[in-house]
Amino acid sequence: THFGYRSVPKNAKTSMVGSVFSDVASKYDVMNDLMSLGLHRLWKDLFVMSLAPTADMRILDVAGGTGDIAFRIVEKKRKEKDYNTKLSENRVEPVVVVDINENMLQVGKERAKERGYSEKEILFVHGNAEKLPAASETVDAYVISFGMRNVTDPETALMEGFRVLRTGGKFHMLEFAKVQNDVLQYIYDRYSFSVIPLIGQVVANNRNAYEYLVESIRQFPSQEEFTKLMINAGFQQVSYRNFHQGIVAQYSGFKL
């Protein structure tokens, strides 16, 4: 396409993404802290805050990995008054984490158990964002955090998101984006091309994988480009907001 994110050959991208997340599943969380200097926690908190999840909301956390977003959603749901009554009456919708990588799901399941979340609150399902294991028009909110960049064909994933959402349902995405400030961009490039592969080498023993990740961030569509893809997929009232000058951005759109 004109956006260029396909210049990593598709099968290379798919197998690279597989190896990255299989190799680093157990180190994934500490890697995030190291690489983002802890900022990913703040971005995820802000992201989930804006979802305003309620106990009965049916939420699909696509490419949900080890559960960072889903756990935050469960915590928000738990704040609702009468939550425990609703839970015992089966009126709480579990957050459904869908991920293509069994290792990531396994780490997620273990973390969920440690935190005392039941299967009434969170489910881990193996599946592909390009062919979601969900019926059409059944989902209130589609959520994808740092996942779209790894999907082989984002346009297909967007169409799938549109398919599973009910009318009135909302799409939410958190993803690396285009930095809006030249000075920050300069520092950010230096950091990503030197420090991140080094951390990948030392901590996860996989330098190539992290070089790939940096490249995938650079090649991902900008805020303006991605909102166009969302509109092409049928979403309305499409908008985005930048965090930290566009290091990451949050996108949203409705199926109306």
Ligand code: SAM
């Ligand atoms: N959402 C989590 C978070 O914010 O911490 C995990 C993000 S992690 C960077 C990206 C995840 O996308 C990995 O768990 C990977 O297995 C998953 N993934 C990659 N391609 C996918 C696909 N086609 N369908 C579903 N999940 C996919």
